[in-house]
Amino acid sequence: MKTFSHIIALAFCATGFVSSQIHPVIIDNCTKCHGGVKQKGGLDLRTIKAALEGGETDTALIPGDPETSPLYQVVQVDSDPHMPPKKQLPVEEIEALKTWITKLRITPPKELALPDPLKPITTVIDQLIRAKWQAEKIAPARRSSDATFLRRVYLDLIGRIPRIPEINSFLADQNPEKRNLLIDYLTTTEEHADHLAQVFNIVFLDRAHLRKRSHTNRKPWLDYLRWAFKTNRQWDQVGRDLVLARPKSAQEQGASWFIHDQRDDHSQIATRVSRTLLGKQVQCAQCHDHPVAPEIEQRHYWGLVAFFNRSLNVKTPEGPRVAERASGGYDKFANLEGKTDQSQLILYSNKIITEAGGKQSSDSAELYSVGPPKQWFRKLKKGERLNKDLPNLPVPKFSRREAFAQSLTTDNPDFSRAIVNRLWALMFGRGLVHPVDLMDSAHPSSHPELLAWLARDFSNHHYDLRRLIRQIAKSTSYQLDSRPAPSAGQPPLDFFFARSLDKPLSAETFTRSLRVALGHENPNDETLRNHFAKILPELFADNFSPSVQQTMFLTNAPFFDKIISEGPLLSHLQNMKNPQALVHETFQSILSRAPEPIELERSLSFVDPNDKSSIQQFVWALLTSAEFRFTN
Template sequence: MFRANMRVYVLLLIVFSLPAISVPVMAADLSQSAAEPLVAKKPMLPTGPPLHVLIDKFVQSRHTDYARLASPVCDDAEFLRRIYLDMTGRIPTISQTRDFLSDQRSDKRSVLIDQLLNSPESARFISQRLDVMLMQRMKKKYIDVSTWEEYLRKSVAENKPLDQLVREILSADGSDKEHQAEARFYLARSGEVNELTRDISRIFLGADLTCAQCHDHPEVADWKQDHYYGISAFLIRSFVFTDKKKKQTVFAEKAEGEVKFESVFEVRDKTSKGPETTLPAVFDGKKISEPAFKKGEEYKIKPAKDVRPIPKYSRRAQLGDAITRENRRFARTMANRLWAMLLGRGIVHPLDEDNSDNPPSHPELLEALTAQLMSHDYDLRWYLREIALSETYQRSSANDLFQDKTAKDLSDAHFTHALLKPLNPEQYAWAVMEATGLAEVHRNSLKKKLSEATLRKNLLGYERQFVSLFGGVPGEPVKDFEATADQILYLSNDQRIQVILPARPGNLADRLMKIPADQADQLAEEMYLSVLTRHPLQAETEEVTALLAGKKGQDRAVIVTDLIWALLMSSEFRFNH
C-alpha cells in the first residue's frame, strides 16, 4: 500500500512540476544596437574590479528595489549541488557533501569552483554542453560522433580559446585525417546551404534569420534579406563530396557560384528589378572581395569525374575569421549563451533573438561580459569561473517575498533569485547513478583502473538511455522541460531503473540497511544527503522514522528502496535549485 500510494503521489508531482517560466524581457535601451556593425577591436585587459563584482553591480543597479526583493545567497548545500551539476554534470558523492558542509574555510566556495573547473569531469560535461549547442544531438552522418565528442572534450580540457575552437570548426573540410572531426558541423547537415546559414547565424550571431530568406524579416526590422545571403555567400560554392577510392567524405568547394535573391513581396507586387547578389559579409560588416583569376586558372585541382576540386581561393575559408574576428556580435552571443548555461536564461532572451526590438535586460552587464570575454582571449574556464563567483549566480532559488505582489510580478529577467533549471539528460543520468550509489559501486570495482574515462565507459549505457528519452528531437533546439508519458513510465517501471535501487554491496540502499533500526534519524540523514545533497528537515526525519517503525527484514528493505525511489522522482531532484 505504501509503494502504491507513494508512487501515485510522486507521479502527480512529476506531471505537475512547473518548468522555469519564460517571461518577456523588460524594456531597456541598448547601449549599442544589435543591428549595427560591431567591429571587434580587442580591448585592453581591464584594470578595474573583477568581472564577478561587475556582474553583481550591474544586476543590482537595474532594479531600484533589488536589495529588498532579491533572495539571499544560497546556503552551502544548495550551492554545492548547483555547482557540481553546472560544472561536472553530476551531484556530489556523500563524502564530498559531508566534507564541504563541514569545511569552515571562508574561501571554500571559490576553492571548489577552481577544483571542479580544472577536473576531467568538467572538461567532459562542458564539452557536452557545447556539443548540444553546436549539433543539437544530430545523429551520425559521415563523421563518427565519438571522434567529434573527443575533439570537443580535448579542446575544453586544454582550455582552447572559444574563438579558436569556432574558427577550427568553420574552416574544416574533413580532408585532413587528423582534423576530420571538426568537419562534422558541416557534414552532419549534409552541407545544405540554407540549413547552415540558419544555424550559423542563430548559434554564433544570436539571430534566427530563417524568415529573412525570402524577404526582409517581417517582424524584426534589423534583419534584412541581404544579411541572410551575405552569410550564405560564404557557403554557396561548397558541397559534400565522397572520394570513392579513399572512402572518405569531405566538404568540397568550387571556384564559382553566386547567391541570387529577390524579395517575394516585390515579385508579388511586380516591383522587383530582378535577382540581386552580394559578396560574403556578416551582417553590415565589410563585404569580402576575392582575387581575380584568368579563365581556366581558378583551380589548384580542376573539377573532374570522381575528383575533388580545390580552388585557389576559398570563400568558406574566410568565414571563421569573419565570424570571430571582424564582428563583435560573436563575442556578445557567446557571452550571452554561456551566461544562460549557468543562470537559466539569457540577458538577451531568447538567445537567437538579439535585435533592437528585443533589447537585453541588462545592457551594461552584457557589454561588460562581451568586452571582458574578448579581452581575456575567449578564456572559457575563466569566464565560467567569474560567473560562478558572483552573488547573482549564488542566490537562493527560494523567495520569502512570494506573497508580496511586487515580488510575484517580478520578471525572471531581473535575476533576483536562482531560476529553477530542469536537469539536462546527462545531468539527470549521472545524478541518478550518483544518488543510488551505482557510480560508487563501479568506482570500487575499477580500483586502480579508475579514471573519469573508464568510469564513463562503464556507465555510458545508462547515460545514453536518458539522452534518448529526455534529449528531445535530434537536430532541433532544446525546449523547456515537459514530462512525457514515456519518461514517467520509464522512471516508474523500467527495469534499468528498478534494478539499481535494491541493496547491493556499496550502494545507497546497502548503506541504509546497515544502519541500526533504532537510528532512523541517521538513515534519513544518509539518504537525504546522498540524493538531495542536504540534511532532512525535522518533519522529513519524523516521516522516515514513522514509516520504518517496527519494520524488519524484507519489509524494511522494501520501504528503504521505495523511499530512495520517491526522492529520485521528486521535483526537487529533477530540477537544479
C-alpha cells in the same frame, strides 16, 4: 557603444512591463500584417521609428497620448476599422497598451554607460545586476547555503551531483575562500571538459539532428570538443575550427564534422552557424525580410548561404573532410513577389566581403593554392557526387569560408555576445537575452550594459571560456538562494536574477546524477541517457512546463525499480540496521543534504530496515522528486 532606442524594436526597453506585456501583444497580433512579410497600408510596426512614421495615413503612435494614437484607437471594442481582424484583445492587454503609450518617451541615441574595463568581472556582474534591483525596488534572495551551493556548482560545472565524501569534505572546510577554490578546481577537471562537450554537442547539432543521424560515428567530433574544453581552446579558434573545417593538427580533425554532418545542405549550414555562433535565427528571412526583427534582411540570409555554397563533402586519407571550390555557387535569390536580387557576401553588420579577383564562372587549377586532382574538374553526371578519395584537400586562393571565419571572429561583438549569453543561460537558467537563439531587436537584453561589458571583456581576454565561467560562478548573483527574500512580496520576474532559478536537469545531467546517487563509479550511460533525452526538457528551452509524459515516465515503477535494483546504493542501504543513519545516507546520496527534522520524522515512519521493499520505495521517492530533478 550606442543603443538606438528610437529605432529598434517596440520592446526597446527591457523593463518587466514592456517585455512581458507589450512586446507579446505587438508580435502576436500586429506584425503578421504589419511586419517583414506584409506591410498593409504601408505600415510597419516592428520598430518605434516605423510606427511613428506611419503608413499611407498617418503615425500609428503619439507618445504620451494614447487616446489620439491610432494603435490604441483601433483595438477598442467598437472601433471601425477594428484591429486585429476578427479578434478582440482582452481588456487587460488594451489597458497595458494605454499605460505604455502614456509613458512612452522617444529618446535620442545614447552611449551605453559601461563600467571600467579593468574592473573584475564579478564586481561588474554584481554592480549591474544590483543596479536593476534598486531601480525596480526588488529585494534579492539571501546567499545560498553551502550545501545548496555545492550541489548547484557540481551540476553546472561537471554535470552531476556531488558524492558523499565530496559533500563532507566541503561542508567541513572552514576556509572562507572554499567556494572560489572549488570553482577553480572543478573547471580544470576531465569531468568539466566532458560536461561542456556534451552540452555543446547538443548546441551545435541539436537533439533532433542527433537522433536522425544516430547511426553515425561521431567519436572524432566528440574527441575534438573534449580536447577543446580540456585545453581551454580560445573560443575564436573554436569558431574558426568549425566554419573553416580545415584542420591543421590531429586534435582539430573532428571539428570538420560540424559542417560535414550537414551533408552539403548549404542552407542548413548557414542557419546552424548563425544560430549557434551568433545567436540569431536567420531562416525566417529566407523568403522575405525578418517578420519581427527588421535588422535581419533577406539579403543577410542569402549572403550567409553564399559563404558556404561552394563547400562539398569529400573523402581524404585522413577521413571525411569539407572541401571548397574556387568558383560557382548560386548567386541570385528571389522574394515572395518573385523579384530577384544578386546575393553578396554580406554579414549582419552589413559589411560586404569583396571576392578577390571577382566572381569566377569556371574552375581552374590557377585558382587554388593547394591544387585539386584532375577529377575535381571533371563534369559530373546528373545525380553523381564527387565522393572519391582525394589525396589532399584542395584550398582555393580566395576561400569564402576563410573570409567568413575571419570576419566572424575578428572584432565581431555578436560573436562574443552569443557565447557570453549562452554561458550565462547555462549557469543561471536564463540568458541575458532570452531565448538564447533569438538575439535580435525583437528580444532585447534584460541587462544590455552587462552583456556589452562581458562581451568586450571576453574578447579583450583572448576569448577565455574558463575564465568567464569561473567569474560567473563566483558572482554574488549566481550564489543566491532560490527562495525569494521574505520582504519581496510577489517573487521577482526571472530576468531580474534576484534569486536562483529552478533549472530542470538535462538528460545528460540527470543520467549522470542518477548513476552517482545510486553508487556507480562511472556516471556515464549512453543508453540510459538516450531514454531520458526523449522526455526531459531541452537544453536552453524557451520555457519549461512539466508534461504528463515526463511525470509518467519518471514515476514508472518497473522502469525505475530496475535501475535502482542495479545500483550499489540499494544493497548498501538494505544492509544498514540503524534507520536514522539509513535515512541520512539516502538523503545525502540523492539530494546532497541532510533531512530536515520533519522529513526525518516522516521518513522514519515509512522506512523499516527489516523491509527491503520499503527501502527501495524510499529511494524511488527521492529520485523521482522535483528536488532531485531540478538544480535547487
